Amino acid sequence: MNVMRAIVYVVPAFLSLIVLIHPSHATDDPVVPSFWNPKGVYDRPNSFPEKIQFLASDDFPPFVFRDASGRLTGFNVDLSRVICIELGSSCSLRIKEFEALVPALVEEEGDAIIAGLAPSPSLSEQLRFSADYLKLPARFVTRKDGNAPFDEAAMDGVKIAVEAGSRHERFALKFWPEALLLTYPDLSKARLAVQDGRADAHFGDGLALSIWINSEASQDCCTFAGGPWLEPGYFDTGLSIAMRKQDIERAEAIDYALRQLAQKGTFRELYLRYFPLSFY
Numbered sequence: 001m002n003v004m005r006a007i008v009y010v011v012p013a014f015l016s017l018i019v020l021i022h023p024s025h026a027t028d029d030p031v032v033p034s035f036w037n038p039k040g041v042y043d044r045p046n047s048f049p050e051k052i053q054f055l056a057s058d059d060f061p062p063f064v065f066r067d068a069s070g071r072l073t074g075f076n077v078d079l080s081r082v083i084c085i086e087l088g089s090s091c092s093l094r095i096k097e098f099e100a101l102v103p104a105l106v107e108e109e110g111d112a113i114i115a116g117l118a119p120s121p122s123l124s125e126q127l128r129f130s131a132d133y134l135k136l137p138a139r140f141v142t143r144k145d146g147n148a149p150f151d152e153a154a155m156d157g158v159k160i161a162v163e164a165g166s167r168h169e170r171f172a173l174k175f176w177p178e179a180l181l182l183t184y185p186d187l188s189k190a191r192l193a194v195q196d197g198r199a200d201a202h203f204g205d206g207l208a209l210s211i212w213i214n215s216e217a218s219q220d221c222c223t224f225a226g227g228p229w230l231e232p233g234y235f236d237t238g239l240s241i242a243m244r245k246q247d248i249e250r251a252e253a254i255d256y257a258l259r260q261l262a263q264k265g266t267f268r269e270l271y272l273r274y275f276p277l278s279f280y
Helices: 075-087 098-106 121-126 167-175 187-195 206-213 248-264 266-274
Strands: 005-009 020-022 032-034 051-056 090-095 127-129 138-143 159-163 180-184 201-205 222-229 242-244
Touching: 032 266, 051 075, 051 098, 075 090, 075 248, 075 266, 098 242, 121 127, 138 167, 138 187, 138 206, 159 167, 159 187, 167 180, 167 201, 180 187, 187 201, 187 206, 201 206, 206 222, 242 248, 248 266
Parallel strands: 051 090, 159 180, 159 201
Antiparallel strands: 005 090, 020 032, 127 242, 138 201, 138 222
8 A cells, every 4th residue: 555645735715839948138047948839829717626636756856856854845846836826726735656646546536647747648548638838858968178169060970978779869860870879878877978078978868967967976077058859759748737538627727827827937937946957
């Protein structure tokens, strides 16, 4: 039997996905993505749910995790809270093991999963997914002290480190056949290759790389270069919220809230709070 913990927020009752990157005028300001068409016209739902009980696992940093004091925190924790505030719904977050999330949703132990659940074809048959609130692009990292500027349009002979068998390897093989691909059995070795200069660049997941760049493991060696890459079929699947198939009202309300949070700048504030080194 799964050990279950819950945290409750008391909230008073009162894309086709188009990826828009909003660069700032200052070159050192972080880039914040938006996945909503600002020219789109969206209807406000006729009604909002009185409550939303979110389901998540607490081992998914920086999205849902426990800090040093054991307090539940993370991007998804705060996102669930502001969704409920936007809708005027009461809100709670119930923690379960990741493998138990879908059964719990189906058995109506909660209303929505906010845990990075991928909308696979099999899950899409039984669950309804919100629009993506965050996509996970591929990025290049290079050494800060590189001898020459990195140019994605001039890859002849460039040594690119990738994880063997990854979608990043498949993408690089298809789109940069002129490059020299260095494959490694795991990500740590691929990152080390660019860190110690054996590779000119490493191509991998932007989110994971943003965390690595800011960690002691990188030894402040590297920085993002080029990109981001969000090509369909490779890097276009993002993070969304899963609900029961028949829960149309709640799904429409959550999509509405996500749009409103993006338009009001609330999503931007959350993104910069948890990802000060933007992976876009």
